[in-house]
Amino acid sequence: MASEHKRAAGERALDYVKDGMVLGLGTGSTVYYTLQKLGRLVQEGLNIQGIPTSKATEEMARELKIPLTDFVRHPVLDITIDGADAVTPKLELIKGGGGALLREKLVASASKRMIVIIDESKQVESFDNLDIPVEVIPFAVETTVERIRALGGTPVLRERGESLFVTDNGHYIVDVKFPSVVDVAGLHDTLKRLTGVVETGLFPDLASHVIVGTEHGVRELDR
Numbered sequence: 001m002a003s004e005h006k007r008a009a010g011e012r013a014l015d016y017v018k019d020g021m022v023l024g025l026g027t028g029s030t031v032y033y034t035l036q037k038l039g040r041l042v043q044e045g046l047n048i049q050g051i052p053t054s055k056a057t058e059e060m061a062r063e064l065k066i067p068l069t070d071f072v073r074h075p076v077l078d079i080t081i082d083g084a085d086a087v088t089p090k091l092e093l094i095k096g097g098g099g100a101l102l103r104e105k106l107v108a109s110a111s112k113r114m115i116v117i118i119d120e121s122k123q124v125e126s127f128d129n130l131d132i133p134v135e136v137i138p139f140a141v142e143t144t145v146e147r148i149r150a151l152g153g154t155p156v157l158r159e160r161g162e163s164l165f166v167t168d169n170g171h172y173i174v175d176v177k178f179p180s181v182v183d184v185a186g187l188h189d190t191l192k193r194l195t196g197v198v199e200t201g202l203f204p205d206l207a208s209h210v211i212v213g214t215e216h217g218v219r220e221l222d223r
């Protein structure tokens with residue numbers, strides 16, 4: 001069952017956490033299990049501080065009494081633990097299924113290590129025809145969407161109910177599929193250069209370790 005695999009991966013990541021660390025706290029249903037266990041470990045005396053990657057994670061961390069800090073006090077984090085929507089054998093990631101990609105990238109890129117937790121449905125050979133979330137400025141969004149289309153992608157503005165999805169940063173998300181993604185870093189750079197694009201959900205080189213929950217237990221992959 002996928003949720004048990006997510007739990008196994010989410011909890012295993014805490015084996016890498018040591019007293020005194022500053023942790024990036026990712027977002028999503030796999031990180032949920034990390035946070036639940038982290039909350040218990042903190043109650044038992046583990047001394048860590050976290051920087052959340054979304055308002056949802058911040059709220060959950062506060063409920064679980066996980067101590068929080070910020071970039072002013074801790075500009076460099078020890079480990080970020082976060083989920084992903086797709087992971088290639090080279091440990092390239094797509095993130096942003098939950099819309100938190102900008103803060104997730106800010107936190108992961110300020111961390112010495114990024115540990116990614118997934119179930120095996122997230123392992124892919126390539127990003128061909130997969131949704132790649134791109135965070136965009138709402139102003140002139142139609143123009144930005146057309147710029148993305150002109151690159152050969154099929155962009156769709158993400159909706160939530162009757163409205164457009166709005167990120168924690170007040171931006172929109174465009175989910176874009178490309179028929180063939182050969183150069184992940186190159187595609188990220190090309191998208192990022194478009195006026196109106198804030199950040200992409202492509203993480204070509206940030207993951208250092210991936211923990212995969214499977215029906216046969218947990219598998220760990222290193223860059």
Ligand SMILES: O=C(CO)[C@H](O)[C@H](O)COP(=O)(O)O
Pocket residue numbers: 026027028029030031082083084085094095096097098099100101104
């Ligand atoms: O990038 C993310 C949120 O922006 C999540 O990490 C990603 O969508 C995976 O989520 P889940 O663990 O629920 O499958």
